[in-house]
Amino acid sequence: MVAAAVKARVEQVYREESRRILATLIRLLGDFDLAEEALHEAFFVAVERWQQDGVPDNPRTWLVSTGRFKAIDVLRRRARFNASRPLLLAQLEALEQADWSDEDVEDDRLRLIFTCCHPALAADAQVPLTLREVCDLTTEEIARAFLSAPATIAQRIVRAKAKIRDAKIPYQVPSLAELPERLDSVLRVIYLVFNEGYSASIGAQLTREDLTREAIRLGRLLMELLPEPEVMGLLAMMLLHESRRVARTSPSGELILLDDQDRSLWNGEMIAEGCSLVERALSSRRFGPYCLQAAIAAVHAEAPSVDETDWEQIVGLYDVLLRAVPSPVVELNRAAAISKRDGPLAGLILVEAILARGDLLDYHLAHSARAEFCRQLGRVEQARAAYQRALELTQQEPERRFIEGRLKALE
Known part of the structure; x- marks a missing residue:
């Protein structure tokens, strides 16, 4: 029973925290593949150690620390047999001396998104790389979202990782001066993450709450950095759609169309916040596609019923979009x-x-x-x-x- 409980807890932590842990390990190690190897090693160790010592108070910090030490072991082994030993020793020394705390972790995923969306990377690789590394979507799920072959998507991801490594692309949120030119790619990534969570492309469940929740969290982080109208619009659109999530399926998981949803189940707080953001964004007169989609969602959200929906206004907004x-x-x-x-x-x-x-x-x-x-x-x-x-x-x-x-x- 203890082993089963610990295994269940490890699986829960993996579902809820693995992408955040991976983002921190990538920052510490500067290597996607090494970070992924360290992540899986850390969770493997957790299954055994947590049975003996109990689940730590802060599992995420424990797993980052364990993954870091596992990566150090890997680099030591490589340094013994690799011709580029001086480079590995320098990487090892930097890793051993790296100073970090759990307080540094919160915006690591935002740093990772901006790294994956760096302009030095091919445009058609930025979003697939981010969806794979930041959100743990499978290559097949990403390929479906892009209507592409999985092998094509996998090749783009491999090339992008190599480019980040070889070009030493910095793992950081850009300066305020650089943010606007980097914004479109990041908005597109968060939008696609939310879409995959709102209507999963494959599987037994209609929605993936972990992805919609993460997309909204990233949208809030981005808005703190750059409260531009389109950032407000994207966040508003996500909140307004997410407000309906509970009503979109029956207790047994069956799909319920918008016309048949129980609107009393819609989340009023999310609707109020989303509508307020839409008003702020539209009042700027500098709105774009995300603001327009949010405005459409707001008209739906404010209608008491399907019959009372202002379809004329929705059609007009679609014309502009x-x-x-x-x-x-x-x-x-x-x-x-x-x-x-x-x-x-x-x-x-x-x-x-x-x-x-x-x-x-x-x-x-x-x-x-x-x-x-x-x-x-x-x-x-x-x-x-x-x-x-x-x-x-x-x-x-x-x-x-x-x-x-x-x-x-x-x-």
């Missing part, structure tokens, strides 16, 4: 809003036009939207075919069960 960021996904969302305003036929015409261009053919939500419009119009065979295509494309279990339920109802 589409001009700012031309995107078939934005077009799809706009089509859904237009269907609420003008009826399912109007939405169907727009979605079929997107698919006819060859856009979103492998995006399950596009086929789900087409199926829903066809269902509402009584076009049963077309609805069935579209739902079937959506079912083939989705890898998330709650969405699969929802689509299967729709198909069964059509019978």
